[in-house]
Amino acid sequence: MITINHLSHEFVVGKKGKQTFIPILKDISFEVEKGEIVTIVGRSGSGKSTLLNLVSGFIRPKEGEIWINGEKVSQMNESKFADFRIKNLGFIFQSFQLIPSMTAFQNVELPLILKGISEAARKKQTEEMLAKVGLLDYQDHYPGELSGGQQQRVSIARALIVNPPIILADEPTGSLDSETEEDLLKFIKELNTDLGITFLIITHDEKVAAIGHRTIELKDGRIKEGVLI
Amino acid sequence: MKLKDQFRFVRQNMKKNRTRVYMTILATAMGCAFLIVLASVGFGLQKSVVKEITERRIMTQIDVYGQETSENGGYRQLDGKDVQIFEEMSDVKAVTRRIMLQQEGKYSIGDYHQSAQTVVANFPSEISAGFELSEGSLAKDKTEVVVGYNFPLNLAVQGEQTEEMFDDKGQLKEEFRYNGKLIGETIHLTVRKLEEGKQIEKVFEVKVAGISKKPTKEWAEDRSVYISEELLKDIEEFTGTPKGIVLDSAEQVKPADLEASKNTFDDVKIYAENMEAVQGIVDSLKEKDYATYSVVNELKEVNLMFAIAKAGLIFIGTIAILIASIGIYNTMTMAVTERAPDIGIMKAIGANPRIIKKIFLLESSYIGLIGALIGTIVSYGISYAVNIVIPLIIKQAFGEETPPELIFSDIPLSLPIICIVICYGVTILSGLRPAQRATKVDVLRAMRREV
Numbered sequence: 001m002i003t004i005n006h007l008s009h010e011f012v013v014g015k016k017g018k019q020t021f022i023p024i025l026k027d028i029s030f031e032v033e034k035g036e037i038v039t040i041v042g043r044s045g046s047g048k049s050t051l052l053n054l055v056s057g058f059i060r061p062k063e064g065e066i067w068i069n070g071e072k073v074s075q076m077n078e079s080k081f082a083d084f085r086i087k088n089l090g091f092i093f094q095s096f097q098l099i100p101s102m103t104a105f106q107n108v109e110l111p112l113i114l115k116g117i118s119e120a121a122r123k124k125q126t127e128e129m130l131a132k133v134g135l136l137d138y139q140d141h142y143p144g145e146l147s148g149g150q151q152q153r154v155s156i157a158r159a160l161i162v163n164p165p166i167i168l169a170d171e172p173t174g175s176l177d178s179e180t181e182e183d184l185l186k187f188i189k190e191l192n193t194d195l196g197i198t199f200l201i202i203t204h205d206e207k208v209a210a211i212g213h214r215t216i217e218l219k220d221g222r223i224k225e226g227v228l229i
Numbered sequence: 230m231k232l233k234d235q236f237r238f239v240r241q242n243m244k245k246n247r248t249r250v251y252m253t254i255l256a257t258a259m260g261c262a263f264l265i266v267l268a269s270v271g272f273g274l275q276k277s278v279v280k281e282i283t284e285r286r287i288m289t290q291i292d293v294y295g296q297e298t299s300e301n302g303g304y305r306q307l308d309g310k311d312v313q314i315f316e317e318m319s320d321v322k323a324v325t326r327r328i329m330l331q332q333e334g335k336y337s338i339g340d341y342h343q344s345a346q347t348v349v350a351n352f353p354s355e356i357s358a359g360f361e362l363s364e365g366s367l368a369k370d371k372t373e374v375v376v377g378y379n380f381p382l383n384l385a386v387q388g389e390q391t392e393e394m395f396d397d398k399g400q401l402k403e404e405f406r407y408n409g410k411l412i413g414e415t416i417h418l419t420v421r422k423l424e425e426g427k428q429i430e431k432v433f434e435v436k437v438a439g440i441s442k443k444p445t446k447e448w449a450e451d452r453s454v455y456i457s458e459e460l461l462k463d464i465e466e467f468t469g470t471p472k473g474i475v476l477d478s479a480e481q482v483k484p485a486d487l488e489a490s491k492n493t494f495d496d497v498k499i500y501a502e503n504m505e506a507v508q509g510i511v512d513s514l515k516e517k518d519y520a521t522y523s524v525v526n527e528l529k530e531v532n533l534m535f536a537i538a539k540a541g542l543i544f545i546g547t548i549a550i551l552i553a554s555i556g557i558y559n560t561m562t563m564a565v566t567e568r569a570p571d572i573g574i575m576k577a578i579g580a581n582p583r584i585i586k587k588i589f590l591l592e593s594s595y596i597g598l599i600g601a602l603i604g605t606i607v608s609y610g611i612s613y614a615v616n617i618v619i620p621l622i623i624k625q626a627f628g629e630e631t632p633p634e635l636i637f638s639d640i641p642l643s644l645p646i647i648c649i650v651i652c653y654g655v656t657i658l659s660g661l662r663p664a665q666r667a668t669k670v671d672v673l674r675a676m677r678r679e680v
Contacts, residue, residue, distance in 0.1 A: 058577065058672045079581055086579025097676050099571045101245065113234045114580050158578065 001166060001198050002032040002055065007064030009050055024050045026221040028064070034165070037192050037199040039212030046218040048202045052170050055200065056089065057081040069165065086114055090159030090197075094171035096151040098143040098158075104130065104150075105139040108157045115162060129157045133187075149180035156187070160197075167191075169201040173208055185211050230584045239592045242564065250596060253553075253560040257600025257652065258607060260553035264546025264648050265608035265640060266615070271542045273616075273639035275535035279528060280634060284446065288524055289322070291499040291510060297518040304520060306493035311519075315499050318513060320506035323357035325350070326494040328461065331474040334454060335419040341384040341407040345377075346453045347418070349461050358500045365412045365439030371459035373438035374416070377451030380440070381407045411437045418454070422468040423475055431467050433460065543647065550652055553600065554659035561593050561663035565670075572667055573675020582668035589667050593660025594653060601652035605645040612638040 007028040013020045024047045032038045042048045053059045055066055057073060066074040069088050073081060091097075098107045108129055112122045130136045133153040135146075143151050152172065159167055172188070173181040189211055191197050201208060209215050217224040243250045295304035296311065307326070315324045330347035337343075352360070352367050368374055382400060384407035394405045418433045441451050464473045471491040499514075501507045507525040514521050565572070572585060615638040620631040 053673060056577070079583060082576065082579055082581040089579075091577060093676070095676075097574050097577065099574055101241075101571070110575070111578050114230050114575070114578070114584065116231050116234075118231075119233075162579075 001034045001036070001069060002200060003065075003067040004028055004030050004051075004055070005065040005067070007051075007054065007061055007066065009047075009054060009059070009061050009063075024221050025054070025061075028218075028221075028223060030216060030223065032198060032200055034198055035192065035196045036214065037188070037201065037212045039201045039203055039209045039215045040218060041203060041209045041215055042218035042224075043204070047221040048204075048218050049170060051218065052168055052200065052202045056091065056168055057085060086111060086162060088164055088166060090162070090164035090167040092152070092155055092159055092167060092169040092172045094174035096143070096148075096155045096175070098151055098154055100143050103140050103142055104135055104146065104154045107143070107154055108161055111158060111162045125161060129161050130154075132160075133157045147180075148175050148177070149183065152176060152180070152184060153187075156184075160191070164197070166198045166200065169199060171203055171205075172201065173203070173205055181205075181207065230580075235584070235588055235591055238588050239595055242568065242588075242592060243595070246564070246567075249560055249563070253556045253596050254600045254603065256553040256556040257550070257597055257656070258603035260546075260549035260551075261601045261604025261648050261652055262608040262611065263549040263604075264543065264651070265605060265644055266611050266638065267546045268539055268542045268644055268647075269608065269612050269638040269640045271535060271539040272641055272644060273612075273636040275532070275539070276639045277634060277636045278531055278535070282524055282527055282531065287500075288504050289501040289507060291501065291507060291514070291521050291523040293497045293499060293514065294520040294522070297520065306490065306495075307497045308493050312494070312497065314517070315497075315514075318499075318510060320502045320510060321499055322502050323354045323500045325354045325358050325360075325496075325498045325500070327351075327496040328472060328493075329495040330420075330456075330461065330464065331470075331472040332420060332468075336384075336416050336454060337387075337419070338384065338407060338409075338411075338414055338416045340386050342387045343380075343383045343385065343452075345380060348453045348455050349458050350455050352455075358498070361442040362439045363442045365437070368438045368455070368457050371457045371463065372435055373457070374435045374460075375439040375441060375455040376411060376416075376437055377453045377455075378441050378443045379450040379452045380454065381411065382450070382452065411440060413437065418456075420464050420467060420473055421475060422470075423477060433463065435460070543651075546648075547651055547655075550648075550655050554655045557593055557596055557656050558659040558663065560596065561589060561660050562666070564592070565589065565663045565667045568667075569670050569675045572670045573672045576670065576672050577676065585670075586664045586668045589664035590657060590660050593656050593664070597652050597656025597660075598649070600656075601645075601649045604652075605648065608645075609640060612640050 007025055008023070009025040010021045010023045013022055028051065030038075040048045040051060050059070054061050054074075055068070057076070057078075061074050064074070065072060068084075071084065073084060076084060098104075099110070102110070105126055109122050109126045112125060117125070127136060127139070130139050133156060135150060135153055135157070138146060138150060143154070146154065152175070169188075173184055176184060185208060188199060188201075192199060199212075201212065203209055293307060293311075293315070295306055297303075298305050312324050312326050315321060328349040330349075333344045334347035335342065335344050350360075362375065363378060365375070385394070385401050385405055394402060396402050414437050415434055416437060418435060419430050420433065421428050421430045423429075435456070441455075444451055461472070465471060467473075468475065470476060471487055472495075474487070474490075499510060501510050504525065507523050511521055511523055511526060572580075575585065576582070616636060619637045620635075623629055623631055
C-alpha cells in the first residue's frame with residue numbers, strides 16, 4: 001500500500017552562499033501493507049514527522065521514492081498530488097487543524113465540497129459521519145466551543161468522510177487526556193478492523209505505538225536495526 | 230469544487246471582514262462612477278451635436294454644388310447631363326433639381342401681398358424624394374402653381390406694418406394675415422426688369438392648384454411658390470435674361486456668363502436608397518470632381534472627434550479605477566495573510582491550488598463587480614442631476630439660458646458595459662498576485678501558524 005525506497009531528506013539552513021545542509025532522513029526503506037497499522041516511534045529530532053510530511057506530500061524528498069496505492073507520488077506535481085490526496089489519504093493531526101471560523105459540520109463537510117459532491121449528498125454523509133463519532137448534537141459548534149477530544153473526533157470525521165484507504169496520523173493523542181486517548185485508540189482499532197483502513201501513525205507514546213501491527217523506530221534519521229517487527 | 234460552493238466560500242470570507250470589504254467596494258464604486266460620469270459628458274455633448282446636425286438635415290440627402298472645372302479650378306453649375314449621370318448611379322432613389330427665379334417674386338391675392346421664393350421643380354423626382362401635397366393637385370399647365378404650406382404666413386394687407394401686427398416669433402398675427410382659402414384662387418405674380426434705368430413690371434396671373442404638405446421638422450417653413458417651366462420661359466422672355474435675372478446695366482454681366490447659367494440648376498440634391506449607401510455615392514461623386522455635402526460626412530468627422538475625446542475621458546476615468554484597484558490588491562493581500570492557516574488546512578486535506586486561486590480571484594472580481602454595479606447606479610443618478618443642475622448654475626452664475634435640447638451628460642448602455650469590463654479586468658489583475666500567493670502558502674508553516 002505504501003512503499004518507501006531509499007528515502008533521504010535534508011533541510012537547508014542559512015542564506016544563499018552560506019547555506020548549511022542538515023540531513024534528517026538517511027536511506028529509509030520500508031513497506032506498509034493494506035489493512036496494517038504501522039507506528040513510527042523515535043525521539044524528538046529523529047525525523048519521524050519529516051517522514052510523515054514526505055509521505056503526505058507536504059514536502060518533497062531530495063532522494064528516494066514514495067509509492068502509495070501503486071502511484072509514485074514523490075514525482076507528482078502539487079496539483080496532481082492534491083487530487084490524489086483527497087481520494088487516497090486522510091489526516092489526523094496532533095493539534096486537530098480545524099478551521100476555527102467553521103462549525104463542526106462545515107469542517108467535516110469541507111473535503112466533500114472540495115470533491116464537488118452535491119449539497120444534499122454532503123448533508124447526509126456529514127450527519128452520518130458526525131453520528132459515527134458521536135458528535136451529531138455538536139454539529140453547529142465551532143472548534144473553540146468543543147473539548148480537545150471532541151475536536152480530535154471532528155478531525156477524524158473529516159479524515160474519514162471521503163472514505164480514504166489510508167490515514168496518516170501525526171501524534172493523534174498528543175493533545176488529549178489519558179481517558180480520551182484510550183477512546184481514540186479504540187476507535188482507530190475499530191476503523192482498522194471494520195473498514196480495513198491502513199494507518200501510518202507517528203508517535204512517541206508507547207500506548208499508541210502498541211496498537212500497531214508493526215513499529216518502526218527511527219534514530220538519527222535511520223531505521224534502528226532490530227526494531228522493525 | 231462546484232461554482233456554487235466557490236461563491237458560498239467567497240461570501241463567507243467577505244463576511245469575515247465586512248468593513249474592509251465595504252470600504253474597498255466603496256472605493257471601486259467611486260472609481261467607476263467617476264469614469265462613467267466623466268465619459269458621459271463626452272457622450273452627452275456628442276448626442277447634442279449629432280442631434281443638432283441630424284435634425285436639420287435628411288440623413289440620405291446629398292447636396293451637389295457643382296463640378297470642378299479643369300481650366301481654372303472653379304466650379305460649373307450642374308445641368309441635365311449631370312442629373313442623368315446621378316440618376317444612373319446605383320443606390321440613388323431620386324435626384325431633385327430646382328431652378329430659382331433670380332429675383333424676388335411679389336405675390337398678391339386680393340389686398341394681401343408678400344414676397345416669396347419662386348421655384349421651378351421637377352415634380353416626379355420631388356415626389357420620389359418625399360414631396361407631398363396637403364391639398365389640391367400638382368400644376369397642370371403654366372397658369373397653375375403649387376404653394377408651400379407656410380405661404381400664407383406673411384400674406385398681409387399692403388401698407389404700413391406695425392410691431393403689434395407680429396407675435397413673439399416675428400410672425401404675422403393670425404388676424405392680420407390672409408385666412409381665406411387658397412386652392413382655386415387666383416394670385417398675381419409681379420416680376421420686374423430694368424430698361425435704361427427704368428423699372429418695368431409685368432403681372433402674371435396664376436391659379437393655386439395645390440399646397441405642399443406641412444414640413445415634418447417643427448422649425449422648417451415652406452413659403453416657396455412652385456411654378457411651371459413654361460411660366461419661367463414667359464418670365465425669361467419678359468426680362469430677356471435667363472432665370473429672370475434683373476440686370477442694372479447690360480455691361481455689368483458678360484453675355485457668356487448669362488449663357489452659361491441657361492439650362493442649369495440652382496439646387497441639386499441626390500437622395501440615396503438608405504443611409505449606408507450615402508458614403509458610396511459620395512465617394513464616386515468625389516472621383517468625378519463633384520462638390521458635395523452630406524450629413525453622413527459631417528457626422529463621420531464629428532463622431533471621430535468625439536471618439537477621440539471620449540477615449541481620453543475614459544482613459545482619465547480608468548486612472549480612478551486603477552487607484553481603487555490598489556485598495557483591492559491591499560484587501561486581497563491582507564485576506565490571504567489572514568487566511569493562510571485556513572488555506573494551509575485546505576491544501577493539507579486535498580484542496581487543489583487551482584481552486585484556491587480561483588476562490589481568491591472570484592473574491593476580487595466579486596468586489597470589483599459589486600463596486601462597478603453600485604458605481605453605475607450612482608453615476609446614473611449623478612448624470613440625471615447634472616442635466617438638471619448645470620443649466621440652473623449657468624443661469625444663476627452667468628444669466629444665460631442653455632438650449633433646452635443641450636445634454637450635458639448621457640450614459641448610453643455601452644458606457645456601463647465598458648466600465649464594468651475595465652473594472653473587471655483591473656480587479657482580476659489586482660487580485661491575481663494575492664491569489665497566486667495563496668496557492669504558494671506552505672502547508673506546514675501555515676498549520677504551525679507561522680505565516
